[in-house]
Amino acid sequence: MAKNQVSSSVIKRLPRYYRFLEELKNQNITRISSQELAELMGFTASQIRQDLNCFGGFGQQGYGYNVSQLYMEIAKILGIDKLQKTILIGAGNLGKAVASHIEFEKKGCQLIGIFDNNPELCGQIIAGLNVLDISQLEKFCHKHNPAVAVLCIPKSVGKDMSERLINLGIYAFWNFSHYDIKTSNHKNIIVENVHLADSLMILSYKINNKEQS
């Protein structure tokens, strides 16, 4: 498999394929042509064939794609068939929403700990986990060795917390904090930033340019 040469725009489309294939699986649809998949997803059939060819194809002429096979292959490419031990920092509204709405185990992460510094939140149960006091972070990480941290903390504490976590062996961040983790200082650190408001600005753009589109 020529993963190295796959462009980031193809990678960014994979979760969308995965979602649509899951939907098809749930509807007990076992196979689909690139044309049908294209209509469903709002892509062109040729783009779909091109995208999936990056990973070696999977389609068969005259048959189309086997839905569950393609679903599993995309899971493998995304690496979500394996689980990374994950902790979440910040159990406020945002942390609660993320912990309870996201199906972590279906996206390659196993949520094993939630931390906050607010005594009122510590002890609460979120997504089946007891919120722990942040003072227990070091002990917990030494014992369980999590790899991924979800940051649902204010920007102001982003720098200190990310450095503390990197020192504890965390090397991947799902970052909602709006603090820009500098990966240049830490070569092997992986960061995926979430800027929710960006998509609201895109909505504003679409509203203000709708007459022209």
Add this chain to the structure above:
Amino acid sequence: MAKNQVSSSVIKRLPRYYRFLEELKNQNITRISSQELAELMGFTASQIRQDLNCFGGFGQQGYGYNVSQLYMEIAKILGIDKLQKTILIGAGNLGKAVASHIEFEKKGCQLIGIFDNNPELCGQIIAGLNVLDISQLEKFCHKHNPAVAVLCIPKSVGKDMSERLINLGIYAFWNFSHYDIKTSNHKNIIVENVHLADSLMILSYKINNKEQS
């Protein structure tokens, strides 16, 4: 201005420009070269010049960009210098997080109402607004004519709720519900879907392919 011809990938980068320019403004930096902006944002200088040329330039040879002017121009292009009346449906964890974390008024939207069907949530104050019972939706919309709805509701009620809102004059959705609003049935409806978990899958991909990158 040749807005019509601007590609969607340029549009998608505008919020990122806007965020970085805001940061520069907050640091009282008044001008910046495309090279400096490129280093900050992780783009190339030539991409920045190309992107901004789509809207007529703004840079001056030998001077660079005037930070606050460019910031205001991008706000205008995004249309976030105007405010759309906005309501939010679903005041659970996710709705609370969105209402309290997003600076709606800085992103082109004025949040004027929050609704839920859970009696325990109705009457709570979120982002300065009283959560109203969903039964008051019709009366409220007839009186205030909101244009935008933020959907923080379960997928199962997405279809009914989006149709109810469209009938009340809502024509733009910021959709967290995972229900796929069919715009083919409603030509003038604008939808911006948020699939948070997509970015977690991209993080998984990066983790599993880090040796190769």
